[in-house]
Structures are given as C-alpha cells and as structure tokens.
Amino acid sequence: MTSEIGAVSGLRSSQVAAAAGVNPQTLRYYERRGLLAEPDRSLGGHRMYPPEAVTVLRVIKAAQRLGFTLDEVADLLDTGRHRHGRRPDAGLRTRAQQKLAEVEAKIADLRVIAGTLQAAVDAGCDDLVTCAGEPCCPIPFTAITVGAPEPTAG
Incomplete structure (x- = not known):
C-alpha cells in the first residue's frame, strides 16, 4: 500500500x-x-x-x-x-474429512497401545526379556505393527 x-x-x-x-x-x-x-x-x-x-x-x-x-x-x-x-x-471440507480420518485412525492405534500398556502394568511386567518368555505376557512381541490388522490363527 x-x-x-x-x-x-x-x-x-x-x-x-x-x-x-x-x-x-x-x-x-x-x-x-x-x-x-x-x-x-x-x-x-x-x-x-x-x-x-x-x-x-x-x-x-x-x-x-x-x-x-x-x-x-x-x-x-x-x-x-x-x-x-x-x-x-x-477445499477445506474434503481435506478436513481426510485429516479427521487420519486422526481417528491414530486414536484407534493409541487405544490399542494404551490397552496393551495397561495390561502390562496390571500383569506386573518389570523386565521386558523376562516378560517376553512368560505365557501370560500381554505384550505382543511378535506382531507389534500399529495400524496393521492382527494376524489370524489358522
């Protein structure tokens, strides 16, 4: 100006x-x-x-x-x-819908992580190596892939 x-x-x-x-x-x-x-x-x-x-x-x-x-x-x-x-x-509406879907997926992943961590706390896990060798260990050491589907038994 x-x-x-x-x-x-x-x-x-x-x-x-x-x-x-x-x-x-x-x-x-x-x-x-x-x-x-x-x-x-x-x-x-x-x-x-x-x-x-x-x-x-x-x-x-x-x-x-x-x-x-x-x-x-x-x-x-x-x-x-x-x-x-x-x-x-x-425009913004479409981008906001896409971002919302991303955020909701992250929230779902975080809920899985939070649940697993809570189970580890509740189980009294103090040592990762020792815990990994126990059958009651709640931590899925073989398949921790956030966002990916869990492998099916079969």
Missing part, C-alpha cells in the same frame, strides 16, 4: 508477530515457505505487512493445531486463493 509520496503503510514484523502470537522469525520462515506473501518495504527498508497477514498467520497456526502439516497448509491456502477453475473437492 503506497501513498502518493511513496511511503508504505502497514504493520511492522514485530507488530504482526505480536498480534498473531508468533515469533518474528516465524514470519520470515513462512515467507520462505511461500505461506505468507513477501511484504512491501518502508523507505527505511523495514518489512511492512498488510493487516491481513495477521489473519493468515492465525489460520496457519490453527491449521497446524488441527494436525495439518505446513505443506498441507500451503496447499489449503493456495486452493483458497485460486478457487476459480479448481476441483470442487480440493
């Missing part, structure tokens, strides 16, 4: 970082990753961000808390910027 005399208005890095609750180095990192547009510079060379940069940063951080990687966030931001002519299934 330039005025008639060539001055650039906006927010300095420290102001944007404080408003979004991030470190100023995070701004530069997100610029390098292409998540945040490179800002204009003041006559003195200071980065001057538009107020919308705060919203973009908050969106990035919220998406990360929901489990999206920075690559996924970049794709979501890009999709949002270029909605015209894009696949209708490339």
Whole structure:
C-alpha cells in the first residue's frame, strides 16, 4: 500500500508477530515457505505487512493445531486463493474429512497401545526379556505393527 509520496503503510514484523502470537522469525520462515506473501518495504527498508497477514498467520497456526502439516497448509491456502477453475473437492471440507480420518485412525492405534500398556502394568511386567518368555505376557512381541490388522490363527 503506497501513498502518493511513496511511503508504505502497514504493520511492522514485530507488530504482526505480536498480534498473531508468533515469533518474528516465524514470519520470515513462512515467507520462505511461500505461506505468507513477501511484504512491501518502508523507505527505511523495514518489512511492512498488510493487516491481513495477521489473519493468515492465525489460520496457519490453527491449521497446524488441527494436525495439518505446513505443506498441507500451503496447499489449503493456495486452493483458497485460486478457487476459480479448481476441483470442487480440493477445499477445506474434503481435506478436513481426510485429516479427521487420519486422526481417528491414530486414536484407534493409541487405544490399542494404551490397552496393551495397561495390561502390562496390571500383569506386573518389570523386565521386558523376562516378560517376553512368560505365557501370560500381554505384550505382543511378535506382531507389534500399529495400524496393521492382527494376524489370524489358522
């Protein structure tokens, strides 16, 4: 945003970082990753961000808390910027459904792990090698593959 005399208005890095609750180095990192547009510079060379940069940063951080990687966030931001002519299934709803399925699968895996650990605690397992040799050992030493189906007897 330039005025008639060539001055650039906006927010300095420290102001944007404080408003979004991030470190100023995070701004530069997100610029390098292409998540945040490179800002204009003041006559003195200071980065001057538009107020919308705060919203973009908050969106990035919220998406990360929901489990999206920075690559996924970049794709979501890009999709949002270029909605015209894009696949209708490339938006947030589809991505959120996919991420939800991933999270639910992880929760299921964690429940199996938690149950096995609780069984080990309840059984009084104190030594993995000794426990592994006992028939009552609850830890499946032969088939610990989280997310994979259990082998069937037969």
